[in-house]
Amino acid sequence: IERTLAIIKPDGVDKANEIEETILNEGFTILQKRSLQLTPEQASEFYAEHFEKPFYPRLVTYMSGGPIIVMVLVRENAILHWREVIGPTKPSVARETKPDSIRAKYGGDDEHNAVHGSDSSTSAEREIRFFFPDTVFE
Numbered sequence: 202i203e204r205t206l207a208i209i210k211p212d213g214v215d216k217a218n219e220i221e222e223t224i225l226n227e228g229f230t231i232l233q234k235r236s237l238q239l240t241p242e243q244a245s246e247f248y249a250e251h252f253e254k255p256f257y258p259r260l261v262t263y264m265s266g267g268p269i270i271v272m273v274l275v276r277e278n279a280i281l282h283w284r285e286v287i288g289p290t291k292p293s294v295a296r297e298t299k300p301d302s303i304r305a306k307y308g309g310d311d312e313h314n315a316v317h318g319s320d321s322s323t324s325a326e327r328e329i330r331f332f333f334p335d336t337v338f339e
């Protein structure tokens with residue numbers, strides 16, 4: 202059994218009900234859930250690994266530009282399974298290769314891709330702690 206961090210990004214929030222229905226249909230349990238708006242400083246810190254990327258300043262503006270919903274999801278193989286369910290980073294690629302994925306259905310352009318998912322157990326732990334600092338990991 203494994204935990205991962207899911208974010209419904211600002212552009213996905215108006216589809217939150219549909220996205221949460223998909224989450225439950227895929228066998229995840231929503232262990233924790235918060236709605237909040239990141240400050241630009243918090244968004245910069247969350248995406249620090251992308252500091253060098255040309256899209257970093259836009260990414261920070263986008264992710265701090267409106268409310269988001271963060272969730273800790275639990276399931277067997279949660280990290281990989283959630284990445285499968287959300288689909289490729291770019292919604293245009295998702296629509297070509299995985300039309301049932303969340304990013305295919307609700308994403309816009311390369312940046313506005315509706316949702317986030319942790320990409321490894323190390324990042325899942327860091328990201329869960331970022332939003333839910335009291336979480337205990339064995």
Ligand code: ATP
Pocket residue numbers: 251256260289290311312313314316317318319320
């Ligand atoms: P996330 O970390 O949000 O789950 P990801 O791991 O699939 O996404 P990353 O490569 O880590 O993708 O990029 C982080 C985020 O930066 C993307 O989800 C997207 O919002 C934005 N992004 C990625 N590539 C581009 C790009 N070429 N142009 C604009 N924005 C981009």
